[in-house]
Amino acid sequence: MGERLRGKAAVVVGAGQTTGTTIGNGRATAVLFAREGAEVLLVDRDETSVEETRRLVVDEGGRAEVHVADIVADDGPASVVAAAQEAFGRIDVLHNNVGIGAGDGPPHHLTDEAFDRILDVNLRALWRTCREAVPVLREGGGAIVNVSSLASIASAGNLTAYKISKAGVNALTQNLALTNAKHGVRANAVMPGFIDTPMAVDAPVEALGLDRADYARRRADHVPLGRQGTAWDVAHAALFLASDEAQFITGVVLAVDGGQATLVG
Numbered sequence: 001m002g003e004r005l006r007g008k009a010a011v012v013v014g015a016g017q018t019t020g021t022t023i024g025n026g027r028a029t030a031v032l033f034a035r036e037g038a039e040v041l042l043v044d045r046d047e048t049s050v051e052e053t054r055r056l057v058v059d060e061g062g063r064a065e066v067h068v069a070d071i072v073a074d075d076g077p078a079s080v081v082a083a084a085q086e087a088f089g090r091i092d093v094l095h096n097n098v099g100i101g102a103g104d105g106p107p108h109h110l111t112d113e114a115f116d117r118i119l120d121v122n123l124r125a126l127w128r129t130c131r132e133a134v135p136v137l138r139e140g141g142g143a144i145v146n147v148s149s150l151a152s153i154a155s156a157g158n159l160t161a162y163k164i165s166k167a168g169v170n171a172l173t174q175n176l177a178l179t180n181a182k183h184g185v186r187a188n189a190v191m192p193g194f195i196d197t198p199m200a201v202d203a204p205v206e207a208l209g210l211d212r213a214d215y216a217r218r219r220a221d222h223v224p225l226g227r228q229g230t231a232w233d234v235a236h237a238a239l240f241l242a243s244d245e246a247q248f249i250t251g252v253v254l255a256v257d258g259g260q261a262t263l264v265g
Contacts, residue, residue, distance in 0.1 A: 001061060004243045006037030009088035011080060013071060013129060014097035014147075015042035016049030020198020021212070025147060026097035027053045028231035029238050034062030036239060038093065041084045045070040071098065072120050077129040081136060092142045093242045094133045096126045099147065099199075101162040115161045122165035127172055130187075134180060141184030145241045146173050147234070150193040150257050154264045170253050177251030186250035188241040193257025194219045196228040224259030 010033045017024030026044070034040050034057040042057075044050035047068045057064040067083040069076045084091050100121050103114030130144060137144070151159050152166035169189060176187035194200070196216060205212045220227050237256045240246055255261040 002036035004036040004239060004245065005033055005093070008038045008092035008242075009041070009084065009090050010038040010093035010095060010242065011041045011043060011084050011091055011133070012095045012097065013043045013080060013126075014099075015040075015053045016044035016046045017053075018049075018198045018203060020202030022196050022198060022201070023231045024197045024199060025192065025195065025231045025234045027056070028235040029095055029097060030064070031056050031060070031062075032232070032235040032239055033093070033095070033242070034064055035060060036243075039088050040064045041067055041080075041087055043067050043069055043071070043080050043083075071125040071129055076125065077132040080129060081132040084133075085136065090140060091133055091136045092140065093145070094130065094137065094142070095145045095147075095238055095242065096129060097147045098122060098126055099149065099162070099166070101159060104159050104161050106157055107160050110160050118161035119165050119168075122162065123168040123172070126169060130172070130176055134176070134185065137185045138180065138183040142186075143242045143246070144173070144176055144185065144187040145238045146187070146189040147238075148173070148189045148191040148253060150191055150255065150260055150264075152191065152253075153261065173253065174251045181250055186241075186246070188246070188250060189253045190234055190237045190241065191253050191255045191257065191261070192229065192234050193255065193260040194223055194228045195231060195234060195256075197231050201228075222260065223257070224262065227258065229256060229258055 012030040014026040015030040054064045065087045148169045149166040151163045156163045173189040
């Protein structure tokens with residue numbers, strides 16, 4: 001076991017994952033936080049999936065508790081904070097790994113229902129979770145690490161609501177950093193590019209009847225480093241921002257994208 005989060009209590013929202021051949025960002029981050037010594041509250045609405053994450057943590061000798069909740073629900077964010085306080089008595093790290101894009105499309109085809117659902121999950125629920133957690137984080141200082149997306153700054157014509165929601169996550173993260181700095185609370189975001197996760201690769205492959213290897217190869221062709229990233233790349237970035245190694249870093253949106261952001265500018 002490592003020491004980078006030793007003695008810290010971490011909340012990982014979105015610690016489960018959809019079914020696929022690889023590991024998802026939330027699960028990888030939860031496992032890595034536990035490997036580095038954190039007590040972890042695993043939050044997800046899918047009980048079966050989040051229990052599998054807990055099993056992985058416990059099998060490695062880590063400590064994790066599970067809280068099943070839909071953070072879009074009225075009482076969802078408050079229940080997450082209450083569960084963390086009951087389990088650990090505090091929150092040192094809040095990691096928000098939430099994001100959906102089902103039903104998205106170009107502006108002229110996007111429905112009200114799809115737009116509202118994507119914004120509710122990706123931005124509004126994340127903001128409400130931060131709002132509930134900030135008073136607890138201020139008690140002892142801590143770190144918020146939100147998961148954004150390269151889509152927030154890149155061309156994404158068929159991902160209107162997703163792009164807007166993740167751009168909002170960037171702005172929210174910066175406001176959280178500014179308004180909580182004097183209270184010892186840092187806020188940063190991780191901005192993944194093309195990452196080989198079940199949600200990013202397996203889900204569209206299954207939905208569209210694509211060949212997985214071919215789809216993954218086409219994604220990799222857009223990355224300057226010549227490959228997709230993995231969930232562990234995202235998890236290690238989140239670990240750094242959550243740890244005391246980043247104690248003088250706040251308000252940053254960190255690209256984890258193999259250089260794709262350099263193509264945007």
